[in-house]
Structures are given as structure tokens and as C-alpha cells.
């Protein structure tokens with residue numbers, strides 16, 4: 514049942530008609546519980562509050578799979594304005610970007626031009642940028658762009674997904690950069706030709722990658738809401754006396770709020786991934802795929818308005 518509903522919501526996440534309707538209906542699906550507003554100005558008070566409560570943040574402007582040069586340029590401009598606003602309001606937040614929103618599917622030159630602008634603005638303001646990982650067909654291109662840019666910019670991290678067979682080798686290839694890596698299970702619909710379809714294997718591989726990256730001495734962001742992954746990490750760092758400033762936990766805004774606070778109160782760094790923007794449909798559907806229980810608050814959202 515769980516596997517069927519995951520496939521169903523991942524299928525819906527690619528539906529262009531529903532995407533257009535969702536934009537028109539705004540946050541009627543209950544999306545406002547998991548996104549920080551429709552523009553960055555609306556997200557600023559939320560980030561300020563999260564910072565005051567002791568959390569770090571990474572903020573993501575929603576949007577992906579862009580096919581128009583103009584839209585990709587708008588996304589790049591939006592990123593740069595966001596970086597300036599973060600500096601101006603002295604927010605403790607990094608930014609996350611999706612390369613398909615910046616022109617990855619249009620041309621390599623375009624996405625590189627945008628990333629150079631974003632990274633130099635971020636460097637000036639002392640802000641780290643994480644390149645989110647997207648579906649497996651784009652993984653190689655994203656990692657190649659990461660490597661090229663990482664030679665020039667230290668304020669750059671990326672993501673490794675434990676469901677992909679290729680991930681351990683990718684992590685090994687990135688060792689030379691001592692990279693800031695966010696380790697996740699993976700959120701897209703993938704085939705058994707490239708990814709583990711068995712959840713237990715995805716979980717075991719995530720533990721393996723967490724252990725390898727931490728024991729290699731690289732800063733590690735464990736991005737999961739799963740108690741098993743968090744408990745595993747805590748046990749591992751205690752056993753190997755890895756100090757708290759060598760890793761952090763990351764969770765999505767609106768997911769497992771009590772666990773976020775508990776970890777923070779125990780002295781661990783917790784970073785909240787806060788998405789905002791009008792293009793929330795694909796993100797929202799992937800979250801429903803991960804946790805059908807979220808359907809309850811989505812339905813409540815629709816019928817209570």
C-alpha cells in the first residue's frame with residue numbers, strides 16, 4: 514500500500530495540468546504548513562523566528578525543470594536578491610538551489626553563468642550554497658558542474674542520495690574537495706536499473722554513506738526525519754568521539770517539529786530546509802509521496818477554506 518501511494522504521488526508530481534491549477538489555487542492544499550510563503554519577504558519573519566529559536570536554515574526558492582531562458586534568468590536574479598536580503602537582515606541561513614531552475618535543461622553555459630553570479634554574490638556575503646540533487650538523469654551533469662565550481666568557490670556543497678547505486682562512487686570522487694555534503698535517501702521516482710527499490714537497502718546505504726563521510730573527516734549534513742538514521746548518527750559520533758561541529762541534522766520545515774527541538778536542545782546543530790515561492794506543487798507532491806499521513810492535513814486544508 515505504502516509503495517503504491519508513493520508511486521501515485523510521484524506520478525502526480527510530474528503532472529503539468531495539476532501544477533498549473535495548483536499555482537492558481539495558491540496554498541489551498543495545505544501547502545502553507547510546509548512552505549514559508551509565496552515570496553522571500555514572507556519567509557523573512559519565519560527565518561528570523563527559527564534563528565531566534567536556535568535553528569539554522571537553508572532557504573530554497575521553489576521551481577524546477579525550467580525550459581525558458583527568461584524564467585531561468587528570473588530564478589537567478591531572485592537568488593541574488595535573496596542573498597542580498599539575507600545579508601541585510603543578518604539571517605543565519607544558507608541557500609539551496611536546483612540547477613534545473615537555473616537553466617540546466619537549456620544549456621550548460623547558461624547554468625554556469627547563473628551559478629557564477631550566485632556564488633560570487635554569496636561569497637561576498639559569507640553565505641554557503643548547496644546544490645540540491647534532482648532525478649538520476651541529471652545526477653552526472655549536476656556533479657560535474659559542482660566539481661567545476663567547487664574548484665573556484667569554497668562556499669559550495671551538494672547532495673548525495675543513498676537510493677542510487679552510483680552514490681558511493683560519487684562520494685569517493687568528491688573526496689578531493691573535502692566537500693560539504695548533505696546525505697539523503699532520495700526523493701524522485703527512479704527505476705530499478707539505477708536505484709535500490711527496497712527501502713531497507715536505501716536505509717542501509719544511507720547509514721553506510723554517513724559513516725564513511727564522517728570517518729573520512731568531512732563535514733556531514735544528515736538530512737532525514739527517520740529516527741533510525743538519527744539514532745544511528747548519534748551512536749556513531751559518540752563511539753568515534755566526533756565533535757558536534759563536524760556534522761548537523763537537517764529536516765524539512767513543518768516535518769517532525771518536536772524532534773527538531775529535542776535535537777537542538779541536546780546541543781546538536783539542526784538546520785531547517787525552508788522552501789518558498791509559488792511553484793510549490795512538485796515539492797508538495799513529493800512530500801505526500803514520502804508520508805501519506807500528510808494527506809490528512811492537505812485534505813483538511815482544502816475543505817477548511
Ligand SMILES: Cc1cc2nc3c(=O)[nH]c(=O)nc-3n(C[C@H](O)[C@H](O)[C@H](O)COP(=O)(O)OP(=O)(O)OC[C@H]3O[C@@H](n4cnc5c(N)ncnc54)[C@H](O)[C@@H]3O)c2cc1C
Pocket residue numbers: 644645646647672674695697698699700701736737738739740742763764765768769785786803804
Ligand atoms: C533537509 C532536506 C533536504 C533534502 N534535499 C534533497 C535533495 O536535494 N534531493 C533529494 O532527492 N531529496 C532530498 N531530500 C528528501 C529525501 O531524499 C527524502 O525523500 C526525505 O527526507 C524522506 O526520507 P526520510 O529519511 O526523511 O524518511 P522516510 O524514509 O520517508 O521515513 C522513514 C520513517 O521516518 C519517520 N518519518 C518520516 N517523515 C516523517 C514525518 N513527516 N513525520 C513523522 N515521522 C516521519 C517515519 O517513522 C517513517 O517511517 C531532502 C530531505 C531533507 C530533510
